[in-house]
Every structure is written in C-alpha cells, then in structure tokens.
Amino acid sequence: MTEPILQLVDCTRVHGQGETVVRALDGVSVQILPGELVAVMGPSGSGKSTLLNLAGALDLPTSGHVVIENQSTSTLRPDELAALRRRRVGVVFQDLNLIPSLTAAENIGLPLELDGRRVSEARRAAVGALHELGLDELADRYPDQMSGGQQQRVAIARALVGERRLVLADEPTGALDSVTGDGVLAVLRARCDAGAAGLLVTHEARHAGWADRVIYLRDGKVVDEAVAR
Amino acid sequence: MSVPLSLLALLSQGPAYGARIKAEFEARTGHAFPLNVGQVYTTLARLERDGLVVPDGGPDDEGRIPYRLTDVGAQQVSTWWESPVDRSEPARDELVMKLALAVATPRVDAQAVIQRQRAAAMSHLQGLTRAKLALTAPGQPPQPASIPTPTTLSDQVVLEHRLYAVEAELRWLDHVEELLHRAGPAPAASAGPAPAATPPSGPPSAAPASPNFARPAPSDTRH
Ligand SMILES: Nc1ncnc2c1ncn2[C@@H]1O[C@H](COP(=O)(O)OP(=O)(O)OP(=O)(O)O)[C@@H](O)[C@H]1O
Ligand SMILES: [Mg+2]
Numbered sequence: 420m421t422e423p424i425l426q427l428v429d430c431t432r433v434h435g436q437g438e439t440v441v442r443a444l445d446g447v448s449v450q451i452l453p454g455e456l457v458a459v460m461g462p463s464g465s466g467k468s469t470l471l472n473l474a475g476a477l478d479l480p481t482s483g484h485v486v487i488e489n490q491s492t493s494t495l496r497p498d499e500l501a502a503l504r505r506r507r508v509g510v511v512f513q514d515l516n517l518i519p520s521l522t523a524a525e526n527i528g529l530p531l532e533l534d535g536r537r538v539s540e541a542r543r544a545a546v547g548a549l550h551e552l553g554l555d556e557l558a559d560r561y562p563d564q565m566s567g568g569q570q571q572r573v574a575i576a577r578a579l580v581g582e583r584r585l586v587l588a589d590e591p592t593g594a595l596d597s598v599t600g601d602g603v604l605a606v607l608r609a610r611c612d613a614g615a616a617g618l619l620v621t622h623e624a625r626h627a628g629w630a631d632r633v634i635y636l637r638d639g640k641v642v643d644e645a646v647a648r
Numbered sequence: 649m650s651v652p653l654s655l656l657a658l659l660s661q662g663p664a665y666g667a668r669i670k671a672e673f674e675a676r677t678g679h680a681f682p683l684n685v686g687q688v689y690t691t692l693a694r695l696e697r698d699g700l701v702v703p704d705g706g707p708d709d710e711g712r713i714p715y716r717l718t719d720v721g722a723q724q725v726s727t728w729w730e731s732p733v734d735r736s737e738p739a740r741d742e743l744v745m746k747l748a749l750a751v752a753t754p755r756v757d758a759q760a761v762i763q764r765q766r767a768a769a770m771s772h773l774q775g776l777t778r779a780k781l782a783l784t785a786p787g788q789p790p791q792p793a794s795i796p797t798p799t800t801l802s803d804q805v806v807l808e809h810r811l812y813a814v815e816a817e818l819r820w821l822d823h824v825e826e827l828l829h830r831a832g833p834a835p836a837a838s839a840g841p842a843p844a845a846t847p848p849s850g851p852p853s854a855a856p857a858s859p860n861f862a863r864p865a866p867s868d869t870r871h
Contacts, residue, residue, distance in 0.1 A: 608781065624819060625811060628773035628777035628811065643763050643766065643767070
C-alpha cells in the first residue's frame with residue numbers, strides 16, 4: 420500500500436467565538452498519494468485557503484487532524500512545525516510573500532539556508548529551480564525589478580526548490596498570461612508525476628483540468644468531487 | 649459553408665487532386681474533421697459547377713485530376729479570410745434545453761443535474777489536458793519561444809478550442825448553481841410569485857420560471 424503524503428482527517432477549523440463564530444472548514448477529509456495532484460475549487464469564502472493552510476501546517480485544525488508524511492501537525496512543537504514546513508512543504512501563497520530585500524535566487528534558497536545548508540548549495544538549488552521555469556536571467560534581480568508575472572514564477576520556483584514532496588499552490592497563475600500559466604501548471608504536474616503530492620486551489624476549471632481529482636467546497640464542506648477518467 | 653471554403657483555401661496554395669486535398673485538409677485542421685474522398689470529389693464537382701475551380705490539365709497516369717482555383721474562387725478565399733465568421737446564431741444545445749427545463753420543472757433536482765454534468769465535464773477537461781500535455785514535449789513546459797510545426801499548431805488550435813469550450817461550460821454550470829443556491833432551497837410547489845429577495849430563513853422561493861408554469865400559455869386558451 421502506498422502511504423499518502425498528505426492526510427486531512429475530519430478537519431474542522433473554527434474562527435472567532437460566540438456570535439461571530441465562522442466554521443471556515445467543516446469536517447473535511449482529504450488524502451493525497453505520491454504522484455497525485457488534487458485541485459480545490461469553490462466560491463469565494465468556501466474555505467479553500469483555510470484548507471491549504473491546514474495542509475501546509477501553517478495553521479492547526481480546531482478538531483480532526485492533519486498528517487504530513489506520517490507526522491501529525493497537532494502533536495508537534497512550534498520549532499518542529501517550522502522544520503516540517505521548511506523541509507517537506509512548498510507553498511505558493513495567494514499573495515506572493517517574496518522578501519523585498521533578497522534577490523530571486525536568495526528568496527528561493529532561503530528555506531534551504533535556514534535549514535543549515537551551505538550558501539553555495541542553496542544558490543545552486545535556487546538556480547536549478549529558476550531554470551526549470553525558464554527564468555535563468557532573473558536570479559540576481561530583486562522583487563521590485565521584476566514584473567508581477569515574473570515574481571509569481573519566482574514564488575513558484577521557491578515552492579519547488581529542494582526535495583519537498585508536498586507542493587501547495589493557492590491561485591498560482593493569477594498574474595500570468597494563459598500560455599505562461601500553462602507552463603507553470605506543466606511544471607507542477609511534472610513534479611507530481613515524479614512522485615510529489617500537489618494541492619492546487621483555483622477558480623479556473625481550465626487549471627483544475629491538470630489535476631487527477633477535483634474537490635468542490637461550499638461553506639467549508641466538500642460538496643462534490645470529480646475524478647479524471 | 650466551411651468545408652467548401654476550406655478546400656478553396658487549400659487550393660489557393662496550388663493545384664491538387666482530391667486525395668491530396670483530403671490529406672492536407674485533415675492535417676491542417678488538427679485531425680478533428682475527417683472527410684472521405686467521395687465527399688471531397690462531390691464538393692469539388694460543386695465548386696467546378698459554380699465556377700470556383702477548374703481541372704488543371706488532364707488526368708495523370710493514375711487517372712487523378714488535379715484542380716486549381718479560378719479568379720472568382722481566389723476572390724472567395726480572400727473574402728473568407730477577410731470577414732468574421734457569423735457566430736450570432738445559437739446552436740440548439742441539448743444541455744442548455746435540459747437545464748433550462750430542469751430549473752422550471754417541479755420535482756426535478758436541478759442541482760443534481762448540474763453536479764452530474766459538472767463531473768462529466770471535469771473528467772472530459774482532464775482528458776483533454778492530458779492530450780494537450782502529450783502534444784508538447786513530455787516533461788518540458790511549453791516555451792513561448794519554441795515555434796511548433798504547422799501541424800502541431802493546428803492540433804493545438806483545435807484542442808484548445810475544445811478545452812475553452814468545456815471550461816466555459818463548467819463556468820456556466822457553476823454560475824447556474826450559484827443562481828439556484830441564491831434562489832433558496834429546492835423549488836417546492838409554490839402558489840404565487842415569490843418576492844425576489846427572500847431571507848434564507850423565510851419560505852422557499854421558487855425557481856425563476858416556476859410561478860408561470862401552472863399558468864396556461866395564451867395559445868392554450870384559444871380552443
Ligand atoms: N482569521 C480569520 N478570522 C475569521 N474568519 C476567517 C479567518 N480566516 C478566514 N475566515 C473566514 O473563513 C471563511 C473561509 O475563508 P477562506 O479564506 O478559506 O476562503 P477561500 O475559499 O480561500 O476564499 P477566496 O476564494 O476568496 O480566497 C470565510 O468566511 C472567511 O471570512
Ligand atoms: Mg483564498
């Protein structure tokens with residue numbers, strides 16, 4: 420039996436309390452095997468980003484549990500969670516979160532450096548990730564010296580760098596033209612075909628077409644699921 | 649019509665006989681519109697009758713007759729390239745009819761109709777995406793700089809059209825679902841027209857068309 424890379428078991432995430440309580444996610448279970456790319460669709464506010472934050476150990480469920488490569492996020496100390504995120508999980512956020520004072524290559528290599536790798540080694544991996552996305556010439560540019568679409572692809576390179584086997588992406592093609600967006604999704608697909616697990620949040624059916632499965636959320640619940648033939 | 653004009657367009661590149669025209673047509677339209685040779689010769693005969701093509705010399709040693717464009721034919725091809733295709737007439741689409749009926753028919757779960765259709769459309773989209781991935785070099789993201797061969801580009805044009813069509817259909821299904829969702833719980837048999845904005849806790853508002861459903865149409869009252 421292949422072990423799933425990501426497992427969400429009956430996850431609920433409640434924000435606020437009393438009158439203002441919001442069940443952002445309500446009893447959702449999902450598992451993703453190596454090689455699988457799963458898309459998450461649903462109206463605005465349906466809980467897609469909440470699901471992605473739980474899956475990336477950026478947030479913890481109110482109830483239920485999240486298991487990333489056999490580690491349950493609710494049982495880890497904050498420093499262990501941080502290490503799990505750096506080593507195992509690549510995330511492309513809805514807002515890109517590039518650090519303005521670092522070049523593209525430094526932004527990409529940062530998680531590796533934080534993890535104790537040598538600067539030269541981090542640089543080599545970063546340049547490799549940029550190459551994979553056809554962005555060789557951007558290595559030494561700062562975010563404010565790149566277009567929005569270039570920054571977006573650098574953020575994707577950052578998520579793909581190293582040996583991360585779980586790649587999470589929240590609307591990763593927002594600022595890209597359709598052909599460049601296809602290129603990015605092809606890279607994500609290739610990464611999954613090579614054995615990673617991917618979770619792709621998207622509003623666009625066209626992008627969900629790259630996935631093996633599509634999960635539809637509404638009001639924090641899974642209401643529908645479509646599987647590739 | 650599209651096939652005769654396509655054949656004229658191919659002949660504007662030089663004379664050719666039927667089997668050759670068929671092969672060229674199929675290769676350059678993404679192999680999505682198969683023709684049989686009989687159809688090609690029938691069409692050529694009609695084009696000849698209309699003065700748009702003429703035989704270009706006698707039959708070759710295998711008995712094949714090449715055709716070439718006349719000036720009038722060449723003019724038609726130019727006009728075709730220069731004018732937009734008329735897309736304003738909507739096709740008679742079974743799904744559109746079915747869903748329009750579903751939201752207006754009591755005891756039909758339009759939501760379920762949408763969900764089933766969406767699952768089918770999504771699987772179709774995934775299949776098309778796989779086909780598209782197979783067209784580009786495996787493992788290589790499509791690079792805008794690399795110019796594909798003409799045949800591949802035609803294949804991509806046809807495949808992308810199908811992808812965008814399915815995508816549009818999925819978005820339309822999502823939109824209709826959202827409209828249903830806002831219209832309130834499943835349409836129960838409702839007497840009068842419901843107010844447009846019903847609070848979620850209020851009585852279920854009927855689907856848009858159902859208040860009129862029980863009312864006889866004017867033509868029914870005439871006998
Ligand atoms: N920190 C928070 N405090 C309170 N409510 C929150 C918080 N974060 C999210 N929510 C609520 O949880 C629900 C789900 O939000 P989420 O960001 O997951 O939606 P989404 O599906 O990603 O939407 P979008 O498509 O707009 O990005 C929303 O109602 C949102 O207002
Ligand atoms: Mg979101």
